[in-house]
Amino acid sequence: MRIPYIIIALLFTMLLSNRSIAQQSDSVSKTTIITTDTAAVSRDSIKPVRKHKFEPKPKKAGLYSAIIPGTGQIYNRNYWKVPLIAGGTIAAVYIFDFNREKYNYYRKVYLNRISNPNAVDNEPYDTPTLKQLQDEYRKYMDMTVLFSALGYTAQVIDAIVSAHLKNFDISRDISIKFKPVMMPNYIGAGIVLALK
DSSP states (O other), X not given: OHHHHHHHHHHHHHHHHHHHHHHHHHHHHHHHHHHHHHHHHHXXXXXXXXXXXXXXXXXXXXXXXXXXXXXXXXXXXXXXXXXXXXXXXXXXXXXXXXXXXHHHHHHHHHXXXXXXXXXXXXXXXXXXXXXXXXXXXXXXXXXXXHHHHHHHHHHHHHHHHHHHHHTOOOOTTOOEEEEEEEOSSSSSEEEEEEEO
């Protein structure tokens, strides 16, 4: 009978001692937090944190954009331009492939009709019309290549110009001042234009 009372007394004593240790550790951690916070505040007031401004290099942006279209715009952080460039590239490839297939088809039919005039094919067009269709799709294919090359060049130039404009100084120190000047060795007055 006595053993359960002793065990209960021991457990009660252990619980009280754990609670007092927990209270002591809480008070120690609170003082540590306060000390750390005041040290952080005083450190921040002495050394202000400055964020480094991103300044892209135009040559690097142009090189990236020349290697893979759109990567120069990613480098310049102009992410909204990337879907436009990707869409233009996909459209150019699709249009070129469509025109190439039509050109090859009409060229094949035209050459078959020339080599064997008596052969029966499914085309309702006569031979001169087939030649004209072949030439038109060849022209469309060439124009697609030309416009794709112009678009490629334009996106490279856009990457270079965008990188230059990100580094452009637009501070308030840029100003023009007109002021009169007296010339000591000459008779008369002048106006000086000062660019800052």
